[in-house]
Amino acid sequence: MKILITGATGLVGSELVKLLLKNKHTIHYLTTSASKIEDKPNIKGFFWNPQSGKIDESCIYGVDAIVHLAGANIAKRWTNAYKQEIIESRTLSSELLFNLLRKTPNQVKQIVAASGTAIYPESFNQVFDETTTQTEDSFLSNVVKKWEASVNTFNVLGIKVCKLRTGIVLSDKGGALPEMVKPIKFGFGSAMGSGKQMQSWIHIEDLIAMYNFALVNQLEGIYNAVSPNPVSNATLTKTIAKVIKKPLWLPNIPEFIMKLILGEMAYLLFSSKNLSAEKIKTAGFQFHFPHLEKALYNLYQ
Ligand SMILES: NC(=O)c1ccc[n+]([C@@H]2O[C@H](COP(=O)([O-])OP(=O)(O)OC[C@H]3O[C@@H](n4cnc5c(N)ncnc54)[C@H](OP(=O)(O)O)[C@@H]3O)[C@@H](O)[C@H]2O)c1
Numbered sequence: 001m002k003i004l005i006t007g008a009t010g011l012v013g014s015e016l017v018k019l020l021l022k023n024k025h026t027i028h029y030l031t032t033s034a035s036k037i038e039d040k041p042n043i044k045g046f047f048w049n050p051q052s053g054k055i056d057e058s059c060i061y062g063v064d065a066i067v068h069l070a071g072a073n074i075a076k077r078w079t080n081a082y083k084q085e086i087i088e089s090r091t092l093s094s095e096l097l098f099n100l101l102r103k104t105p106n107q108v109k110q111i112v113a114a115s116g117t118a119i120y121p122e123s124f125n126q127v128f129d130e131t132t133t134q135t136e137d138s139f140l141s142n143v144v145k146k147w148e149a150s151v152n153t154f155n156v157l158g159i160k161v162c163k164l165r166t167g168i169v170l171s172d173k174g175g176a177l178p179e180m181v182k183p184i185k186f187g188f189g190s191a192m193g194s195g196k197q198m199q200s201w202i203h204i205e206d207l208i209a210m211y212n213f214a215l216v217n218q219l220e221g222i223y224n225a226v227s228p229n230p231v232s233n234a235t236l237t238k239t240i241a242k243v244i245k246k247p248l249w250l251p252n253i254p255e256f257i258m259k260l261i262l263g264e265m266a267y268l269l270f271s272s273k274n275l276s277a278e279k280i281k282t283a284g285f286q287f288h289f290p291h292l293e294k295a296l297y298n299l300y301q
Pocket residue numbers: 006007008009010011012013030031032033036050069070071072073074085089093114115116117166167168169170175176
């Protein structure tokens with residue numbers, strides 16, 4: 001297959017590219033940085049700028065499927081201007097791809113897009129699956145609604161749309177985990193608030209295998225990209241400390257302190273998402289890292 005990837009240079013994208021090349025696929029990718037463009041027999045980069053509507057149209061030639069990962073990182077201070085960028089980097093990029101496909105003859109049959117879990121209601125005990133129609137009213141939830149709506153439009157073109165609502169991606173190379181490990185490593189780690197908020201997580205290896213699974217099986221619809229065993233923030237903190245062999249001695253950090261430091265972005269630490277992985281399992285996907293402790297040992301030993 002020839003696969004066009006957006007956001008291919010990021011944490012998830014760079015690992016996904018390695019797996020897809022290993023599986024003998026050909027990769028085209030779109031990047032907003034001219035310096036990240038390379039041109040090799042099996043992988044070729046193309047420039048785009050969703051903000052200004054620029055795209056190298058030859059990126060679509062011969063492409064069978066699109067993986068849409070692009071989006072401004074949410075772990076930066078949520079100023080009004082940056083909030084706008086978080087939304088537009090996702091919606092304008094979808095629109096640019098959609099318009100390219102609409103006006104250019106192509107053979108694209110499927111788009112597999114990243115999405116988020118923020119759309120789900122806050123929950124400690126109740127487990128939510130993809131059939132729920134309840135949503136949360138928060139900035140990030142509204143980002144996800146707009147993001148998914150922008151991807152759903154591809155259906156009009158007869159293209160299958162698959163959305164992977166992704167939990168906290170566990171990788172030692174970036175994202176949330178190294179930020180959680182750092183204070184624990186230096187002896188200043190502690191759980192956040194009550195520590196009872198649920199964290200739906202996924203090992204990066206399982207996530208990229210899930211993207212591959214979605215492509216190979218031509219999946220359509222929404223799938224939660226989370227491990228089958230979400231944990232509380234307290235358990236996550238304790239398990240990291242156990243795996244890296246560091247003691248935890250500080251009391252939990254109160255929510256108001258983190259709100260003072262991080263502003264509205266503290267949402268990322270205190271929101272509670274308890275999500276089901278049953279749908280993707282029923283589709284035949286097998287997790288390599290269904291349990292947190294083994295996932296962390298794999299990354300940190
Ligand atoms: N990591 C997680 O825990 C997690 C959890 C849930 C959902 N997700 C979602 O999954 C996707 C991939 O995650 P990731 O962790 O790999 O993200 P990442 O490391 O931040 O990479 C995202 C990529 O998007 C592109 N990008 C950044 N700003 C952009 C902008 N303004 N316009 C267009 N493209 C832009 C960049 O590629 P170029 O520089 O090459 O343009 C970047 O490499 C993201 O959409 C993310 O929101 C991630």
